[in-house]
Amino acid sequence: MRPSYFLRTIRNNCPRCGKGPVLKNILKRHDRCSNCNFEYSREDGFFIGGIPISYGLISMLWIVPLLLIWMLGWMGLDWLLGLCFGGAIVLPFLTYPYCQCLWLGLYFVFAYNEMPDPTERLGDSETAD
């Protein structure tokens, strides 16, 4: 287990070198590291793993706090339902790219044997798809 890969992606850095950004902006992800040329996707559908992370983050950071606020009586049911449904529609679009980044790091925490040697520069032959 190599938690350093996950810690790098929390800061939006490449899990391999820790320098190149994974995300271009809040809505887009790079396909490769600009520093070490590491291809982020491991296979087709790899980044679907970001969906459960997005679900967990939104549940814990949006839905649960709203439910607590509602249970304390600080907000009405109409506001609770509106904010929950609104958040359920908008927040996945905003969090999914970052959750893909987190999934990338989490994947290599456990599959660290698949990580190429960080001391070697990945060549152009590996860039041709």
Ligand SMILES: [Zn+2]
């Ligand atoms: Zn890199």
